[in-house]
Amino acid sequence: MNRQNARAYALLSPALGSLALFLVAPVLFIAVYSFWIRTAEGLDIPAFQFGNWIAVATDYYYWLGLWGSFKLALVTTMACAAVGYPTAYFLARIRFSNKALLLFLLFLPFWISYIIRTMAWISVLGRTGAVNTALISLGIIDEPLKMLYNDFSVIMGLVYFLLPYMIINVYVSLDGIDRNLEASARTLGCSAWQTFREVTLPLSLPGLGAGCMLCFVLAAGSYVTPRLLGGPDTLFFPDLIYEAIISQLDWPTGAVLSVILLLSLGLLVGVYNRFMSLSDIYRSFAR
Amino acid sequence: MHAVELSQVTKRFGHNIIAVDNIDLVVAAGSFVTLLGPSGCGKTTTLRMIAGLETPSAGEIRIKDQRINDVPIHKRNLGIVFQNYALFPHKTIAANVGFGLKYRNVAPDEIGRRVARALDMVRLPGVEERYPTQLSGGQQQRIALARALVIEPDVLLLDEPLSALDANLREEMRVEIKNIQRRVGIATVFVTHDQGEALAMSDHVVVMNKGRIEQAGAPREVYEHPHSAFVASFLGNANFITGQVRSAADGHAQVALGAHVLNATTERRLQAGESVTVVVRAEKIDLLPPGQGGLPGTVADVDYLGALARYQITLEDGTRLLSLASLKDKPLAVGQLVELRIDPQHCRIL
Numbered sequence: 001m002n003r004q005n006a007r008a009y010a011l012l013s014p015a016l017g018s019l020a021l022f023l024v025a026p027v028l029f030i031a032v033y034s035f036w037i038r039t040a041e042g043l044d045i046p047a048f049q050f051g052n053w054i055a056v057a058t059d060y061y062y063w064l065g066l067w068g069s070f071k072l073a074l075v076t077t078m079a080c081a082a083v084g085y086p087t088a089y090f091l092a093r094i095r096f097s098n099k100a101l102l103l104f105l106l107f108l109p110f111w112i113s114y115i116i117r118t119m120a121w122i123s124v125l126g127r128t129g130a131v132n133t134a135l136i137s138l139g140i141i142d143e144p145l146k147m148l149y150n151d152f153s154v155i156m157g158l159v160y161f162l163l164p165y166m167i168i169n170v171y172v173s174l175d176g177i178d179r180n181l182e183a184s185a186r187t188l189g190c191s192a193w194q195t196f197r198e199v200t201l202p203l204s205l206p207g208l209g210a211g212c213m214l215c216f217v218l219a220a221g222s223y224v225t226p227r228l229l230g231g232p233d234t235l236f237f238p239d240l241i242y243e244a245i246i247s248q249l250d251w252p253t254g255a256v257l258s259v260i261l262l263l264s265l266g267l268l269v270g271v272y273n274r275f276m277s278l279s280d281i282y283r284s285f286a287r
Numbered sequence: 288m289h290a291v292e293l294s295q296v297t298k299r300f301g302h303n304i305i306a307v308d309n310i311d312l313v314v315a316a317g318s319f320v321t322l323l324g325p326s327g328c329g330k331t332t333t334l335r336m337i338a339g340l341e342t343p344s345a346g347e348i349r350i351k352d353q354r355i356n357d358v359p360i361h362k363r364n365l366g367i368v369f370q371n372y373a374l375f376p377h378k379t380i381a382a383n384v385g386f387g388l389k390y391r392n393v394a395p396d397e398i399g400r401r402v403a404r405a406l407d408m409v410r411l412p413g414v415e416e417r418y419p420t421q422l423s424g425g426q427q428q429r430i431a432l433a434r435a436l437v438i439e440p441d442v443l444l445l446d447e448p449l450s451a452l453d454a455n456l457r458e459e460m461r462v463e464i465k466n467i468q469r470r471v472g473i474a475t476v477f478v479t480h481d482q483g484e485a486l487a488m489s490d491h492v493v494v495m496n497k498g499r500i501e502q503a504g505a506p507r508e509v510y511e512h513p514h515s516a517f518v519a520s521f522l523g524n525a526n527f528i529t530g531q532v533r534s535a536a537d538g539h540a541q542v543a544l545g546a547h548v549l550n551a552t553t554e555r556r557l558q559a560g561e562s563v564t565v566v567v568r569a570e571k572i573d574l575l576p577p578g579q580g581g582l583p584g585t586v587a588d589v590d591y592l593g594a595l596a597r598y599q600i601t602l603e604d605g606t607r608l609l610s611l612a613s614l615k616d617k618p619l620a621v622g623q624l625v626e627l628r629i630d631p632q633h634c635r636i637l
Contacts, residue, residue, distance in 0.1 A: 022416065181375060187360055189361045189391055189438070190361055191361055
């Protein structure tokens with residue numbers, strides 16, 4: 001190792017050290033725990049056996065929970081993309097002298113506690129919430145709509161929480177596209193919409209992909225939003241982990257579930273990286 | 288029929304920025320017209336208005352006698368080449384060059400044939416399957432040219448296409464573009480801030496400054512008969528000498544510089560005693576040994592440029608002049624006394 005490398009590692013060591021200590025080590029503990037034996041008396045005995053894994057793998061309910069979380073995450077991600085892309089496009093294209101202010105406004109909600117922002121949806125979507133009150137007083141509906149404590153309110157809350165991440169990712173990639181590319185496409189015979197399809201959209205896909213990845217992973221692993229805004233029917237995987245560890249004090253099963261969530265999201269990120277690396281090269285071309 | 292015609296075209300940005308100020312411009316069929324000027328002079332905005340990328344605030348633009356102010360960009364049939372090539376990075380060279388043909392509903396196999404022909408024309412055959420970044424800057428610019436020409440546009444618009452290339456390549460591409468343009472016979476509008484490119488390539492040079500056209504004409508005419516100090520200084524190395532008119536008649540004038548007299552030509556009616564500015568190109572000044580009745584001066588500085596030497600000459604009244612002389616022998620030394628001889632037809636009173 002030469003001097004410069006040594007220096008780099010020395011400077012990185014606090015970050016690397018805390019990552020190892022506070023992230024890698026606990027995850028490894030959890031992984032080890034998943035192989036322990038839980039006795040009928042509620043004792044955890046160190047061991048290396050696949051009993052917990054087989055029990056979880058053969059229990060249909062857990063797979064349903066994983067699917068439930070992925071479904072919520074998928075719908076949330078699609079909604080974020082649908083709402084976030086036009087917003088990012090607007091931000092990237094608007095001729096406005098103070099763009100930094102607009103981007104700042106995007107992240108302004110982060111100044112307020114995430115819990116409070118999530119709870120606020122209760123007073124928006126509830127039986128006597130803002131939306132129902134407005135619709136009833138306008139005479140559009142007679143009975144309040146059931147919008148709270150179901151998948152709808154969960155997705156609403158998740159989209160609200162994750163949208164800025166989507167917008168900023170798409171914005172960065174749109175902002176990096178050379179405007180002359182669009183001008184060239186137009187002079188060669190593309191209408192505005194065809195130009196978007198041929199040039200703008202393909203060149204912004206890496207940003208959209210990164211935004212989707214981030215939204216999906218954060219949504220699939222989220223616990224607070226579905227807990228606060230979900231109903232009794234809302235099935236989501238982190239809740240099963242909570243149940244196993246906190247309610248049943250069954251750490252080995254909880255560990256298995258945690259590792260499954262980690263691995264499935266990790267697999268997704270891995271596949272994404274393989275798949276999108278080509279587009280990332282395009283991204284750097286676009287400058 | 289003119290290829291392009293601009294009548295009283297103005298472009299304002301916001302309320303108080305006038306990028307292009309009431310200009311008239313004609314591009315004859317098959318001619319090569321250069322818009323020349325410093326950055327911010329309105330040349331690029333003019334090009335972009337012809338392309339449809341900007342909308343004129345006032346005035347009319349006609350292409351082949353058709354008013355196109357309200358024709359959307361994609362229906363104008365123009366070829367445009369940008370400084371930064373602007374090739375689609377996510378498409379192959381074949382897809383780039385064939386892009387315009389695809390949107391003109393040309394059959395795929397015909398597109399393939401025309402793309403191959405266009406690549407032959409820019410002397411890059413066989414690169415169809417490559418991606419733009421696999422080519423060098425000069426090659427990318429050739430592809431951009433092929434992409435613009437393959438659609439057989441009514442006008443070719445070139446927005447500083449040589450500025451991103453290094454010096455040797457720029458020279459080569461300049462010749463190449465000019466050759467192709469001549470062969471295809473397409474009316475071309477070329478935007479540049481490089482006077483050398485403008486003079487070498489154009490049939491017609493349009494010098495722009497602050498949104499207006501300062502002077503337009505054949506390269507030699509604009510270079511040798513500048514109408515304003517701006518044109519004189521922007522094109523080539525010009526000297527400005529101030530003096531008093533001693534006598535004037537028939538387009539000729541004698542201008543007094545202290546005790547000496549400079550014979551000059553003019554298109555103006557001048558009064559004796561009037562203070563005037565004389566423009567002299569640096570390469571039109573001959574430096575001779577003293578004692579021949581010319582304008583005396585001293586060599587103040589010498590830049591040796593190989594084939595040329597650039598001299599700073601100080602006149603008796605302290606005026607500094609720039610002189611460019613081709614070198615057959617060794618250059619003059621600093622401090623040497625010289626006499627300046629300038630042909631009266633190259634001393635032009637503004």
